[in-house]
Amino acid sequence: MISLKACLTFSAVLFGVGLFGALTRRHAVIVLISIEVMLNAANLNFIAFWRFNPHPEAMAGPLFVIFNIAIAAAEAAVGLALVIAVYRSLRSVNLEKVDSLKG
Amino acid sequence: MTVAFYILAGLCVAGALCAMVVRNLVYAVFSMIFFFFSLAGIYVLLLAEFVAAAQVLVYVGGVGILVLFAIMLTRDVTGEGKRHMASKGAWLGGLVAVAVPLALFIPAVWRTPLPESPANAAVRATPVEIGMALMGGGVPALWLVSVLLTAALIGAVVIATQDPPGPGEGEGPAR
Numbered sequence: 260m261i262s263l264k265a266c267l268t269f270s271a272v273l274f275g276v277g278l279f280g281a282l283t284r285r286h287a288v289i290v291l292i293s294i295e296v297m298l299n300a301a302n303l304n305f306i307a308f309w310r311f312n313p314h315p316e317a318m319a320g321p322l323f324v325i326f327n328i329a330i331a332a333a334e335a336a337v338g339l340a341l342v343i344a345v346y347r348s349l350r351s352v353n354l355e356k357v358d359s360l361k362g
Numbered sequence: 363m364t365v366a367f368y369i370l371a372g373l374c375v376a377g378a379l380c381a382m383v384v385r386n387l388v389y390a391v392f393s394m395i396f397f398f399f400s401l402a403g404i405y406v407l408l409l410a411e412f413v414a415a416a417q418v419l420v421y422v423g424g425v426g427i428l429v430l431f432a433i434m435l436t437r438d439v440t441g442e443g444k445r446h447m448a449s450k451g452a453w454l455g456g457l458v459a460v461a462v463p464l465a466l467f468i469p470a471v472w473r474t475p476l477p478e479s480p481a482n483a484a485v486r487a488t489p490v491e492i493g494m495a496l497m498g499g500g501v502p503a504l505w506l507v508s509v510l511l512t513a514a515l516i517g518a519v520v521i522a523t524q525d526p527p528g529p530g531e532g533e534g535p536a537r
Contacts, residue, residue: 261367261407263476269371271467273378275459280382282455283448288387288433292394295425296378299401302413310408311477318495321413321487322503328420329507333514335425339432340518346436355449 266307273300287342287352291335298331367407373400387433395426412487 277300280293302324309320346352377397381390398421405414449455496504 260479261364262478264471265367265371266408267471267476268468269374271463271471272375274467275463276375276378276382278462279456279459280378282459283452284382285449286387288429288436289382289390292381292390292429295394295421296381296397299398299417299421302417303401303404306405306408306410306413310410317485318487318491321410321492322495322500324410324413325416325492326503326507328416329511332420332424333511335428336518337514337521339428340522342432343435343522344524352436 263307263311266311267304270300270303270307273297273303285354287345287354287357288339290354291338291342294338295331295335298327302327363407367404370400370403370407373397374404388430391426391429391433394429395422398422398426410487412489412492 274297277293277296280296281290284290284293305320305324305327342352345357349356374397377393377400380393381397384390384393398417402414402417402422405411405417
């Protein structure tokens with residue numbers, strides 16, 4: 260049987276992979292992909308805790324995950340619109356070039 | 363079932379790692395889509411089938427296609443990739459990204475006494491139950507998410523379709 264420890268460890272590893280991509284790459288779209296990976300790791304955590312624990316509120320896990328999926332999709336849409344807008348004025352998606360506010 | 367879990371978990375981590383590391387951007391997006399599919403398989407193993415279906419519909423069908431469109435619109439796909447891909451402080455970022463799960467999450471998980479078998483395998487998240495929960499106590503959350511989605515999508519359209527002002531068209535329709 261799957262154990263809760265295995266699920267949570269796997270979710271922690273996924274979060275670390277997403278964090279690695281977000282902190283390492285300088286391409287804006289790859290950073291957005293990394294954020295989606297991190298959000299999916301959190302969703303997996305929710306579902307794992309919902310499945311493995313006795314609880315009176317039976318639908319809290321999937322409900323939270325559905326709202327999280329919706330919010331992640333909206334955030335991806337806004338983030339990609341920002342990438343397109345930045346590309347239009349800077350002609351680059353390199354995050355190191357987006358520094359016009361730098362003092 | 364444990365074997366299936368480990369296979370799917372390995373596929374998930376492999377897909378996510380390839381999406382972070384690969385030089386070609388379209389391959390990275392395809393790897394991310396593969397990761398979403400594998401994670402939906404794990405949701406099915408954890409007996410959350412509706413969430414697995416929602417994951418495939420929204421993430422693969424929505425977010426994946428959206429990222430592909432954004433790549434096609436910012437068409438510098440492999441131009442910058444001729445040099446290195448990593449940002450300036452990438453070694454520090456990689457260190458933090460490896461240290462945070464290893465030092466924080468995984469010890470916290472391994473030291474807590476956790477239940478071994480699913481306690482309530484009889485509770486199934488069928489669409490009927492989710493619908494009752496949403497329309498019952500979850501109505502304010504449903505309103506807020508719908509307002510947020512509307513605002514986010516309208517805002518995304520506004521941000522993405524603004525034209526930068528040209529040199530001779532500052533006045534616009536007054537001409």
